[in-house]
Amino acid sequence: MEKIDGDEKVQSPIDPIIPIDFIPNNEKGPRVTYKFKWVHLLIGAFAIISVTAGWFVLTAKSVFVEIDPITAQIEIEGGFKVRLGQRYLIRSGSYELTLLNDGYHDSVTQLLVSAEQSQTHPFVMRKLPGIISIASDITDGARVQIDGVDIGLTPLNGVLVESGDHQMTISKERYLDYRETISVEGRSVVQRYQASLEPAWATVSLSTVPAGADVLVDGEIFGTTPVNAEILQGRRDLTLKLSGHKAWQDDFDVIAGQDFTIPPVQLEPADGLVFIRSNPSAASLTIGGDFKGLTPLEVALAPGQNHELTFFKNGYHSKKTTIRTQPNQERELNLELDPVLASVSVIAEPVDAELYVNGEFRGLANQSIELMAASQQIEIRKAGYVPYTAEFTSRPGLDQIIRVTLKSLEQARQEQIKPVIATAAGQSLKLFYPSAFTMGASRREAGRRPNENLRDIQLERAFYISYREVSNSEYRLFDSEHSSGIVSGVTLDNEAQPVVRVSWNQGALYCNWLSGQEALPPFYQVNEQDEVVGFNPQSSGYRLPSEAEWAWVARTEGSGNTVRYPWGDQL
Known part of the structure; x- marks a missing residue:
């Protein structure tokens, strides 16, 4: 190993590695052995039970099962549980709960234990029905109803009725209804009820002079007089009948239990x-x-x-x-009865008309006839004529004449036609019956035009024509945007002025519009382009006057004479 520090170099000493001889250890260690003992088993079991009990206590819920009645027996099935006084330790889940108690219906229901640590589950057991007996002290056979349900006739024994308050009604014909509110104990407890029915009648004493009359109350026979009749309460109709005598009748009130006597009745001989x-x-x-x-x-x-x-x-x-x-x-x-007669002369036209009196044919109308002095229906008939019908009362001692002129059907029809009518636009039209006339002008007449040839005209149909021309205001009801314009600076468009700048086709459409306002069939036939393509001669709707009709109206005086010009014969 060397250490360099600046320029200095140091040399460290080295330990050499020396090999040695290895000898393995062949000696065996001590062997471990186990000897079974019961105390070990008990300790293990106790440990398992302790752990399980601890786990159950930590996860179980405290449940109080509150039962009415409190004497009920409780059985819980479906899992492990521990009862501690009035509570159970039981884990969350669903269990089958059985409740038993004398006098109550056995109950099997579901107990649901939630995750709450402490919980209460109330249950109410249903009582068994009570056993009741019902009797009436005066008469048997009274009908019994409990809460409106018919349960039979008295006497009744062993009737099962649910516990609680009930309305009992006992009724029998000719007795007042007995009503009572009964409290049924239930739990198979036997209870007895005794009802006292009061009579719904009163005793009524009746007698007549002479005796032996039939007594009828509301039409029902109760016997013969003298009699003590038991009559039901209420407003009653009493009738006494005896052969050869007038019936006696009266109304009276009967109050249950209040007997009374009617004074003797004197019967009168019958009419x-x-x-x-x-x-x-x-x-x-x-x-x-x-x-x-x-x-x-x-x-x-x-x-x-x-x-x-x-x-x-x-x-x-x-x-x-x-x-x-x-x-x-x-x-x-x-x-x-003898009739009172009077002579009446009948004079009728036509002479062959027939006479009917009160619908009976009496011959030809022209005759003298005897009529009763009373209101008679006189009718005079002839085919093709309107019958004459009238009420006539003859007067004895007077000369009386019935004069009748029958009208033909055509004459009657014409009389029914109105002489003046009004349109939906307010115009007044007058009825005319035209006649034959000569239209045009002679060649020698001054002012004659080439197309005014003389020709004979025969107008056969009556027609209405307006007193005046159609005004601007009347035409604008059909065409609101129409304008009659201006001539020489003078307006022609005032409301009361006659409408101008209207073609014949527009005039025809205006007539069809008037017909539509009054639900009349249109006279002119029009295509989709509002062009007149024909007409219906049988239509009763409005139309424009023909040239001949216009000329006849313009030249005919009120007396029916035809003049040369609208104002007369002189130009």
Whole structure:
């Protein structure tokens, strides 16, 4: 080894390695041996148990199973558990819990132990039903209901009812309902109940003079007088009937348990029954001056005395008669009434018209006829004419005439047509019945134009035409953007001025629009480009007047005379 320090060099001494002889050790060490002893086993088992117990104590939960009732037996299956007083040490998980107690339903349920260190699990056991017996002290066969459920008729024994409060109702015909709230102990405990039913009737004493009358309460027979009838409570209708006597009837209130007596009832002899008819029927009838109704009718009359009957009917002479009846007698009376007649002359056009009176054919209309002095329906008919119908009352002692001129169907139709109508736009149109006229002008007339040839015109259909031209305001209801323009600086576009700058096609479309406003069939047939391509001559809608119609209207006076010019014959 050398050490250099600056310029100095030092030489260290070296130990030499010397070999030696090696001799291995052949000697054997001591052998270890184990001898079994019971104490060692006990110590091991105790150690395992201690470790396991410690692990269980550290991981188990403290569980309190709270049972109602507290006397119940508890069995927990499904794992290891340790009971310490009222608590169990048991690990988390699901266990089967069995609860047993006398008087309660056995219960098997699931016990879920959570991860909480200390926990309580309450359980309530359900009681066994109670055993009850029910009887009524007055009568058997009363119907028993528990909480509205029918359980049978008394007496009842060994009826199972769940514990708790229940509403018991006991009912029997002719008795007041018995109601009681019962508390059932349950747990198979036997309980007995005794019900006392109160009568729902009162005893009513009845007697009549003479005796032997049938007693009916609400239509049900209870016997014959004299009688002590047990009548149910409430508002009751009492009727007493005896042959040959009038029935006696009254209403009264019966209160259960409060007996009472009705004073003796004097029964009157029965009326005689008379069925009265008259010819004709529907005659008014009075008996002794009192109105009884219209025949036919049935009336009851007091027996043993005379009754004056008077019959009245419009158009007939009144008639009187007298009748006498016996008690409980039935008889009939038929009476014929005599009509009051008056002569009436009928004059009708056409002369071959037929006459009907109250729908009955009486011959040709032109005749003198006897009519009752009452309202009669007079009808005069002829084919092709509108029938005449009227109510007529003849007056005896007076000369009376019925004059009728029947209208033909065409005449009646024309009369139904309105002389003036109004459009949806507010224009007024007047009805005209045109006639034949000559249209055009003679060659010798001044101002004649080449196309104004004379020709005969026959207009056959009536038509309406407006009193004036269509105004701007009326046309703008159809075309709101239309303008009639200006001429020589003067406007033609005021609302009341006639509309101008309108083509014939636009006028036709305006007429179709008016028809649509009133749901009338359009006169003009129009294609998709709003061009008129035809017309419907049978349409009742609006249209433009033809040239002939316009000329006839312009040249015809109110008297029907045709003039040369709209203002007259002089140019």
